[in-house]
Amino acid sequence: MHALLWFKQDLRLDDHPALQAALSAERLLPLFVFDPALLQPGEYGMRRLGVHRTRFLLESLAALNGALRQRGSQLLVLPGRAEQLIPRLVSRLGLDQVLTLEEIAPDERAQLERVQRGLGEVPLQRLEGNGLLRSAELPCAVDQLPAVYSQFRELIEQRLQVFQPQAAPSRMPPLPEGAEALMQPLPGLSRLGLGEPLSVPASAFPFSGGEAAGQARLRDYLWESRGVRHYQQTRNQLLGSEYSSKFSPWLANGSLSPRRIVVELRRHEAQAGRNDSTYALWLELLWREFFRWTLVRHGAALLRAGGVKATERAPRRLDQRFQRWCQGRTGLPLVDANMRELAATGFMSNRGRQVVASYLINDLQQDWRHGAAWFEEHLLDYDPASNWGNWAYLAGVACDPQRSRMxxxxxxxxxxxxxxxxxxxxxxxxxxLPPHLRHTPFLLPQRQLQALNYPRLEQIPETWRPYLPKAA
Known part of the structure; x- marks a missing residue:
């Protein structure tokens, strides 16, 4: 068999079911398709792929190519649309089969269908592999899974899952004849029209893309620095690289397998003991899994203004306050600081994400989907299920018995x-400013605020009164 292995958001060799299935091929072409359309404004006016995630993606592709070359293969990276390129390659190189991992988001699933139609009689084999649980391992049918996280967690935890991820192979099948002539260097950010992002020393994520970097972070957090032992106490911090695991960017583009993380976490607990912090990290992985199956179950409904509840109460307004939120110029320092960190580095703490999203939805009464789209463009660790699921959750239109999380x-x-x-x-x-005023510059005289070149907050909610400086 001569086959094509199509990498997408699964840029690793470890615990990769499609890769394992492809190892029996006589000849194998590893492929990644970079669609330039992702760099163009989409439905909400934002790009689906911004500069920070593109940089991380290119680093991850370079690392994957290096790992493949060490095993006697090479990664072909081509610009264009997968539904056009893949059938053309299959025909040109005389390939018998295409293997890839299954997708769960509506656009990506639709793309798989287009590729299959373009292939005609050539099979497109899809294997599950970017989540913790395969569909066959669920305790019930997908449409019967609980719609509330706490109930989902209880159901999953009733039966202890034992994961057995397969390690990366030591060798890969050789490339098909004629494939080497197609190889080309990875594009740079400048060639893609994005420009190089500035290095920010204060970044909470000063790490590189790629499987080796993700595995190194996993080893460090669980075994060397053992930061996981204190995760429960530090997870809500805002500064530094060690307050949380920072696994999410590698999970998002598939450089790190969630099953591998759980196996290492269980091994850590077996040797060092389980505590509130190791359990809290497990719960965060379950949140990721919960949103994945919520997206599988509801599909495009999760992305609508009213969410899966089809509520008309979700705000749909969009005005200049949304732009000020994007720019970090709302007049509320905590929100503005988080939004500027995101723009400068592509990362933001979990606590920060909840605060800025709630502020956009509840205080500014703006359409939550535009906030989700802004995150999609800028977040290093953008993941369709987690991003749109969390925004819908905070907007009160999915996955929560309450109307919203304010x-x-x-x-x-x-x-x-x-x-x-x-x-x-x-x-x-x-x-x-004096430290006690840095969170409340809106209390300063207008002339002083203008001198600082910082915007004035439009109104002070009554619920903020207990947290104003005592002299205010």
Missing amino acids: FNALRQARAYDRDAAYVSLWLPELRH
Whole structure:
């Protein structure tokens, strides 16, 4: 058999079911298709792929190519549309089969169908492999899974899952004849029209893309620094690279397998003992799994304004306040600092994401889908299920028995940035204010705010009164 192995959001050799199935091929062509359309504005005016995630993707592809070359193969990266390129390659090289991992998001599933139609009689074999659980391992049918996370967690935890990921192979089948002539260097960011992002020393994610980097982070967090032992106490922090696992960017593009993480976590617990922190990390992986199956179950309904509840109560307004939110110019320092960190680095803490999303939805009353699209463009760790699922959850249109999850943004600032160190880092214009005023510059006289070149907050919610400086 001469086959094509189509990599997408699965840029690893470890625990890769489609790769394992392809090892029996006599000749094998590993392929990644880069669609330039992802760099163009989409439905909500934002690109589906921004500069930070593109950089991380290119690093991951270079690492994958290096790992394949060490095993006697090579990665072909081509620009274009998969439904056009793959049938053309199959015909040109006389390939018998295409193997890839299954997708769960509507656009990606539709693309798989288009590729299959283009292949005609040549089979497209799809294998499950980017989640914790395969469909056959679920305790019930997908449409019977609980719609609320706590019930989903209880159901899954009733039976302990024992994962056995297969390690990366030591050798790969050789390339098909004629494939080497097609190889070309990876495009750079400048060639893609994106420009090089500035290096930011304060980044909470100062890591590189690729499977080796993801595996190194896994070893460090669980075995060397053993940061996982303190995850429960540090997970809501805002500064530094060690307050959380930072596994999510590698999980998002498939450089790191969630099953591998769980196997290593269980091994860590067996040797060092289970505590609240190791269990909390497991619960976060279950959240990821919950949103994956929610997307499988509801499909495009999860992406609509009213979500899976089809509610008309979700805000659909979009005005200049959304642009100020994107720019980090709302006048509320905690929100602005998080949004500027995202724009500068492509990363934001879990606590920050909840605060800025709740603020956009509940305080600014803007259409949550535009916030989700902004995250899609800018987040290093964008994942369709987790991103759109979390936004829908906070908007109260999916996965939550409550209408919405509303955060008091000033209370969050006082609780998680008590000394204003975080806002001081990302909002240099406020650094010279007394610390007790750095979260509340809207209390300053208008002339002083103008001198700082910081916007004035339009209104102060009554619920913020207990968290204002005592003299206010």
